[in-house]
Amino acid sequence: MLDVFAGTGAFGLEALSRGAATATFIENAPPALAALRANVAACRADSMARIVLADALSAPVGSPHDLVFLDPPYGGDLVPKALQRLSANGWIDTDALIVAELGPDDIFMPAMPLAERRHGKARLVFFRNLAAAN
Numbered sequence: 001m002l003d004v005f006a007g008t009g010a011f012g013l014e015a016l017s018r019g020a021a022t023a024t025f026i027e028n029a030p031p032a033l034a035a036l037r038a039n040v041a042a043c044r045a046d047s048m049a050r051i052v053l054a055d056a057l058s059a060p061v062g063s064p065h066d067l068v069f070l071d072p073p074y075g076g077d078l079v080p081k082a083l084q085r086l087s088a089n090g091w092i093d094t095d096a097l098i099v100a101e102l103g104p105d106d107i108f109m110p111a112m113p114l115a116e117r118r119h120g121k122a123r124l125v126f127f128r129n130l131a132a133a134n
Contacts, residue, residue: 002026002065002091004056004082005072009036013043015067024050026059056082064093074103074121087129096129 001020003012005027012023023045027033033053040049054060056070057078068086072078079100086092102108102123110127117124 001067001069002086004068004070004086005078006036006051007032007071009039009049011069011071012049013039013045015069016043016045016048020048020067022048022050024052024062024065026052026054026056028053028055057085059085059089059091061089062086062091064090064096066093066096068092068096068098069101070098071101075105077106077108079106079108092129094129098127098129100125100127 001012001015001023003009003023003025006012006025007027009025012025016023025036027036033051036051040046040051052059052062056072070079070082072082079102083092083098092098100108102125104121108125110125113125113127115126
């Protein structure tokens, strides 16, 4: 699984606790990286976790993942930009399940959403890889 804009790594660590073989975390904010590293160590997930110090909008070439979670800062319309870069650089499998958390002012909606849920101000959108949906 791929946890983009990982922050503390909560989603990826939860996926590991529920059976994911590995989790890759993309994060570039120093305070979040410190918390992420501490949480991975506290969960004893070092052997299953890979932390990539990178901006999701300029991520290097990677390997494909079949479950992707994106939780960018709200209001920057960052989900489509990150998806474009990550897809172009091989991070997202052609039939990946993608979950994007969006803020109240983010307007992103994939062509063929599978589901949408609202939690307070946050909106979660579930969909398959854009390349597979278009």
